[in-house]
Amino acid sequence: xxxxxxxxxxxxxxxxxxxxxxxxxxRLVRAGHKLTEEQEAAEYRKIVGAISPLVxxxxxxxxxxxxxxxxxxxxxxxxxxxxxWIPNAYVKYPCTAEGLRAAEMSVAAGLRVNMTLCFSQxxxxxxxxxxxxxxxxxxxSPFIGRLDDIGRKxxxxxxxxxxxxxxxDGHVLVLAAxxxxxxxLLYCFSVGxxxxxxxxxxxxxxxxxxxxMPDEGFTYSGGGSPIGYEALxxxxxxxxxxxxxxxxxxxxEKFVADYRATLYSHAP
Numbered sequence: 001x002x003x004x005x006x007x008x009x010x011x012x013x014x015x016x017x018x019x020x021x022x023x024x025x026x027r028l029v030r031a032g033h034k035l036t037e038e039q040e041a042a043e044y045r046k047i048v049g050a051i052s053p054l055v056x057x058x059x060x061x062x063x064x065x066x067x068x069x070x071x072x073x074x075x076x077x078x079x080x081x082x083x084x085w086i087p088n089a090y091v092k093y094p095c096t097a098e099g100l101r102a103a104e105m106s107v108a109a110g111l112r113v114n115m116t117l118c119f120s121q122x123x124x125x126x127x128x129x130x131x132x133x134x135x136x137x138x139x140x141s142p143f144i145g146r147l148d149d150i151g152r153k154x155x156x157x158x159x160x161x162x163x164x165x166x167x168x169d170g171h172v173l174v175l176a177a178x179x180x181x182x183x184x185l186l187y188c189f190s191v192g193x194x195x196x197x198x199x200x201x202x203x204x205x206x207x208x209x210x211x212x213m214p215d216e217g218f219t220y221s222g223g224g225s226p227i228g229y230e231a232l233x234x235x236x237x238x239x240x241x242x243x244x245x246x247x248x249x250x251x252x253e254k255f256v257a258d259y260r261a262t263l264y265s266h267a268p
Contacts, residue, residue: 010055010058010195011055011058011059011060011061011195011197012051012054012055012058012059012060012061013060013061013092013114013141013175013177013197014044014047014048014051014060014061014062014063014092037065040065040259041065044062045082045085048060048062048085048086048089049085049086052086052087052088052089055088056088057088058088059088059089059090059112059114059139060086060088060089060090061089061090061091061092061114061116061139062082062083062085062086062089062090062091062092063091063092063093063116063255064078064079064082064091064092064093064102065078065256065259066078066093066094066098066099066252066255066256067252067253067256068096068249068252068253070098071098072098072099072100072101072102072105073102073105075093075098075099075102076102076105076106076109078091079091079093079102079106079111079113080106080109080111083106083111083112089112090112090113090114090139091106091111091112091113091114092113092114092115092116092141093106093113093114093115093116094115094116094117094248094251094252095115095116095117095118095119095123095126095127095140095243095245095248096243096248096252097239097243099115100115100126100127100130100238100243101130103115103127103130103131103138104130104131104238107130107131107133107134107135107138108133110135112134112136112137112138113131113134113138113139114138114139114140114141114175115127115130115131115138115139115140115141116141116177116251117141117143117247117248117251117252118140118141118142118143118157118161118248119142119143119146119147119157119245119247119248120157120242120243120245121157121160121161121164121227121229121230121232122230122232122241122242122243123140123241123243123245123248124140124142124161124164124165124172124174125164125232125234125236125238125241126238126239126241126243127140127172127238128140128165128168128171128172128234128238129234129235129236129237129238129240129241130238131171131172132171133171134171137170137171137172137173138171138172138173139172139173139174139175139195140161140172140173140174140175141175141176141177141197142154142157142158142161142174142176142177143157143177143178143247143251144157144158144176144177144178144179144180144184144188145178145179145180145184146178146247146251147178147224147227147247148180148222148224150247151224151225152224152225152227153222153223153224153225153226153227154178154184154222154224154227155184155187155188155191155220155222156226156227156228157227158174158176158187158188158191158193159187159191160227160228160229160230161174162174162191162192162193163191163229164229164230164232164234165234167234168234173194173195174193174194174195175193175194175195175196175197176188176193176195176196176197177196177197179196179197179198179199179202180199180202181202181222182202182205182206182209183220183221183222184202184222185198185202185206186212186213186214186218186220187214187218187220187222189213189214190214190218190220
């Protein structure tokens with residue numbers, strides 16, 4: 001485990017793809033024992049229940065099962081249930097119109113939220129607006145590696161969102177995601193990302209390099225076309241921002257495919 005690797009963790013993120021890769025679930029599926037939706041949810045609850053005490057007071061993000069047709073009300077019902085699973089839960093919703101509506105309802109009900117599959121500064125601004133008034137900080141998770149995959153400089157998104165939020169009230173924290181290299185990790189540190197979610201192999205490489213931190217001479221070695229900064233008004237309502245992004249849609253489709261691969265039956 002990561003905790004055994006470097007001696008600490010400050011939280012844990014989960015999603016349907018990671019749950020589908022759980023060894024116990026893989027064994028069941030390979031043996032032909034696919035799960036019902038209720039059994040899948042029970043397995044997910046068992047997994048996060050085991051994780052929760054390992055991170056103490058830090059958060060564990062639990063993602064709702066949502067496809068492109070799932071309504072905000074359906075997400076919110078799942079979110080309320082998932083939030084009750086463990087005392088340190090953060091409910092993950094996608095950066096879509098329905099996901100933002102669900103987040104708006106959730107923060108009004110006192111749920112902690114993590115808005116995932118963020119690929120644009122406009123989406124992050126919408127998260128800020130939709131979660132205004134939250135009792136505890138909300139998270140937004142910009143995905144670096146998947147932007148790199150389409151030839152963009154994904155780390156710029158983290159930098160741009162962090163810069164934009166400097167003018168805000170601090171109620172949204174930047175949780176940099178889809179980190180695939182130590183260079184990604186160090187860049188996020190250098191621009192002041194609040195949190196990072198990092199795979200074990202990257203943490204291992206960072207540990208073996210002596211946990212080096214970026215200094216004043218740090219330069220990012222990755223490529224990709226730059227992502228320009230947008231001067232956005234955070235006081236605008238969330239519906240005023242352009243939240244559509246192809247990678248968000250593709251990310252949802254990937255999570256759905258992984259989730260359905262474990263199910264005995266599902267809606268067509």
